Amino acid sequence: MEVLDQVSGKWSIGILVAAAHGPVRFTELERTVNGISRRMLTLTLRRLERDGLLVRKVYPTVPPKVEYTATSAARELFGPLTALTEWAERHRTTIAQARHVYDLENAEKGSAAG
Amino acid sequence: MEVLDQVSGKWSIGILVAAAHGPVRFTELERTVNGISRRMLTLTLRRLERDGLLVRKVYPTVPPKVEYTATSAARELFGPLTALTEWAERHRTTIAQARHVYDLENAEKGSAAG
DNA sequence: CAGGATCCCACGGGATACTG
DNA sequence: CAGTATCCCGTGGGATCCTG
Numbered sequence: 001m002e003v004l005d006q007v008s009g010k011w012s013i014g015i016l017v018a019a020a021h022g023p024v025r026f027t028e029l030e031r032t033v034n035g036i037s038r039r040m041l042t043l044t045l046r047r048l049e050r051d052g053l054l055v056r057k058v059y060p061t062v063p064p065k066v067e068y069t070a071t072s073a074a075r076e077l078f079g080p081l082t083a084l085t086e087w088a089e090r091h092r093t094t095i096a097q098a099r100h101v102y103d104l105e106n107a108e109k110g111s112a113a114g
Numbered sequence: 115m116e117v118l119d120q121v122s123g124k125w126s127i128g129i130l131v132a133a134a135h136g137p138v139r140f141t142e143l144e145r146t147v148n149g150i151s152r153r154m155l156t157l158t159l160r161r162l163e164r165d166g167l168l169v170r171k172v173y174p175t176v177p178p179k180v181e182y183t184a185t186s187a188a189r190e191l192f193g194p195l196t197a198l199t200e201w202a203e204r205h206r207t208t209i210a211q212a213r214h215v216y217d218l219e220n221a222e223k224g225s226a227a228g
Numbered sequence: 229c230a231g232g233a234t235c236c237c238a239c240g241g242g243a244t245a246c247t248g
Numbered sequence: 249c250a251g252t253a254t255c256c257c258g259t260g261g262g263a264t265c266c267t268g
Binding site: 139140141144152153155156172175176177178179180 | 229230231232233
């Protein structure tokens with residue numbers, strides 16, 4: 001799905017949920033979205049703005065102040081997004097175990113389906 | 115979210131929904147999941163199998179037959195996934211327009227906020 | 229039919245330095 | 249404070265050829 005490409009990407013979701021509860025500032029996001037670099041924050045913000053999921057409001061003060069606000073389209077995303085992350089939470093250990101088992105079985109390359 | 119990384123990737127979702135309605139065969143997926151290459155089909159199937167979202171069943175016949183079936187964990191994903199794709203569908207044109215507008219505004223680099 | 233192996237490119241994304 | 253610019257690398261993914 002082409003439209004979901006922007007929701008994918010390592011940071012979009014994190015930024016969106018960070019902006020869920022009202023306007024957020026750049027530096028605020030930098031602290032909130034854990035592990036994100038300045039560069040990726042900027043790039044992802046630009047993409048989300050371009051897709052109409054965030055509105056960027058600049059206050060021409062000094063020092064500068066920029067606020068990002070989730071649009072209604074973005075807010076409609078929060079439901080599905082929450083469902084998805086909750087699923088991930090529920091199945092995290094299950095998936096980890098599945099990976100472990102799979103890796104073990106495929107370590108012994110000559111395994112006869114034992 | 116680390117666990118969602120596998121759901122991301124260009125093809126995982128497409129493959130999962132293709133396997134939603136029962137077991138599917140390799141070639142069947144190759145036709146169903148539009149635009150996927152043999153290579154990515156194999157790789158993505160392996161990843162989904164490793165994460166316990168698909169079960170791979172081999173019938174030792176000639177010619178070979180391999181069936182992929184969604185696990186219960188994967189089936190629990192369909193709800194959230196559907197919600198997400200429906201959101202994408204609802205907002206597809208909106209997003210396209212937003213992009214268009216954004217691109218126009220940023221084409222005139224010297225624009226003084228019109 | 230259902231893959232595996234190899235090559236090769238595009239792009240996502242981190243690190244770092246500079247700016248209005 | 250809120251960016252932009254540059255460099256550089258890992259990997260996602262397409263094309264093509266080979267195989268049990």
